[in-house]
Amino acid sequence: MTLNQICQWIDETALSQSIQIVGWVVPTVQTIHILAIAVVASSALMIDLRLIGVFWPNRPLRAVTARFMPLIWWPLLVLLATGAVMIIAEPARSLKNPAFQLKMLLLLAALIVTYLLQVLRRRNAAFGEVTGPRAAAAALAVVSILLWSSIIFAGRWIAYFA
């Protein structure tokens, strides 16, 4: 099945048709999507600023990740669910959209970077702590900030490539 056929198939489902008829579904789902992004992006920012050393430099990284790391992973379920509703509502507008495709690649990269941080800390508990390797941790944090910001930008640009 080609991408065009997949889009057409989704578009013709009863679910897609109902979402398209009920006008408030998409803006409501988008609002929930943005609120979940607020949680993820702010949580990632707190961890990243701590890794760079500008935020809570004297608190152990362990305390910061314990507070914010779950808030990067769990809201992803909400983001996937609301994102799925938007795809079902307008499959061609999203799946065939270069901004959407770029967003998915950036998301994958951001998740790999986040997972990488967890792996590095599991191998070396001092990673990112005051006594550990700071430069690598800070570099990872800068990449993470750039990726999450780009994801938000790409998400907004979906509307302009449609």
Add this chain to the structure above:
Amino acid sequence: MEIDRALEWLQDSRIASTIAENDILFPWIESVHVLAVVLVVGTISIVDLRLLGVASLDISARRLTRDIIPYTWGAFAVAAVTGSLMFSSDAVHYAHNRLFQVKLVMLVLAGLNMSVFHLFGERDIERWDAPGATTPTAAKAAAVISLVAWVAIVSLGRGTGFTMH
């Protein structure tokens, strides 16, 4: 109306018409606006959840507020500037959009709530900010109002986008 004439003058200004006529300027400004709003809401809820006794209980509310709120203000400044730029590009229509009007009211409410908490709610913060102590009802109410107001602001902002074009 006087206000409409002022709004027309605003949207005819050089900067506003540049944004209105340029194809990519608006989406760029809008993207920065979304990024800023997302950080305002995310960071302020960290403080709100602490006041409600839900999270960050290992750190004092005073210290958390002092450490987090500067980021909220920084992001808010960016959101206000980018928001004003978008507003200027189509001022008359935005000003007459009902959802946008309610959004502005909610922003004022969020601001008043924050000022009232800062002026009165925080006065005896040393008394209730000890580890294990519970937050007074007034502070919890301020946190709930803040969360509700910001969720409403995001919803109304998205709604404005949907009803403008």
